[in-house]
Amino acid sequence: MLGKGTEMNLITIFTPTYNRAYCLNKCYESMKRQTCQDFDWLIIDDGSSDGTEQLVHQWMKESHGFNIRYVYKENGGMHTAYNTAYEMIETELSMNVDSDDYLTDTAVDEILTFWSQNKREDVGGIYALDQYGDGQIVGCPFPDDLKEFHGWGYKTIYYENNGKKKCHHNKGDKKFIGVTKAIKQYPPIPVFEGEKYHSLYYKQHLIERDYTILIFNRPVCAVEYMDDGSSKNMYYQYVRNPKGFCDERKFVMQYAPSRKLRIEAAIHYVAESLLTGNKHFITDSTNKTATICAAPLGVLLYLWIRKKTKE
Incomplete structure (x- = not known):
């Protein structure tokens, strides 16, 4: 220093x-x-x-x-x-x-x-x-x-x-x-x-x-x-750092004051959990109800991220 x-x-x-x-x-x-x-x-x-x-x-x-x-x-x-x-x-x-x-x-x-x-x-x-x-x-x-x-x-x-x-x-x-x-x-x-x-x-x-x-x-x-910069390469950040993103989404699902924010976080949490290969993401979730509701869209987001990072 x-x-x-x-x-x-x-x-x-x-x-x-x-x-x-x-x-x-x-x-x-x-x-x-x-x-x-x-x-x-x-x-x-x-x-x-x-x-x-x-x-x-x-x-x-x-x-x-x-x-x-x-x-x-x-x-x-x-x-x-x-x-x-x-x-x-x-x-x-x-x-x-x-x-x-x-x-x-x-x-x-x-x-x-x-x-x-x-x-x-x-x-x-x-x-x-x-x-x-x-x-x-x-x-x-x-x-x-x-x-x-x-x-x-x-x-x-x-x-x-x-x-x-x-x-x-x-x-x-x-x-x-x-x-x-x-x-x-x-x-x-x-x-x-x-x-x-x-x-x-x-x-x-x-x-x-x-x-x-x-x-x-x-x-x-x-x-x-x-x-x-990281803002221009977010899809690649998702793939390279899914555990960090999951950690953030779990916080938002737990503390966000609105259902909309909790569901948005849950969608990303599902997608990023799939990127980590975590099969127990529902059990590990801080908001199981939101995670279950968001699962279909989370799978679609996961597929979209995979598509964007292969282009």
Whole structure:
């Protein structure tokens, strides 16, 4: 590990990277442009062999107002890089920015200002917005009256306003800013031998279940879905990492607040269980009723995944 200490700053921006030296500079340049540079940039190199280490070492010699920390680890997938980051982060807040993404120029300033105005002991995190490079919001923004929620934030958010219960169906990725002491209360994201993918929402689900989540309805990160990224290769991820996906679906089946979400998870659970060769997936399910109901569609999804990954 290289870099200075983290005592003075409130937030760590962490970036897992694997052979992204060709585009990581865009992320770095956005760090340099921050109107507030009271942050740490923690780079978790997940086994790169493309000169990423030399590139980062050069940046560390340059003059800038923020602190760069660099850690190299054996390749294990992005979720293992998250686990490494969470072990190392000591600042009050933390936020992931992928290696092919970059911060908006005022992101750190706005996040820290928002936190100083809204900090509470029962808060475990903040959701802000992502945008594309042209400024268009990814998916949709949050409703103006949604200021916070507690319990569940995956696709469907239930909240109250003026005594009325409301529901927001979220579309598109959002940026999670975690309260570090809350993040560290939970076990690492599960790792399965031979697999290099697990949902990165694992700890977020747990935090949403146990803490209040604040809404900062502003974009703080510009995203780009690249051809070598996991979002572009999801069908292959299903085939290569079915145990990790099954683990995530079991959580959603158990805790999701709506039947629709539980059935959707069950369909994927059946398909991914078949990919693992698990004949006891009904017995192993956290929601046997949903799994039985979803079994026919799960078989069809399994066949579809097989077809798509053979093309």
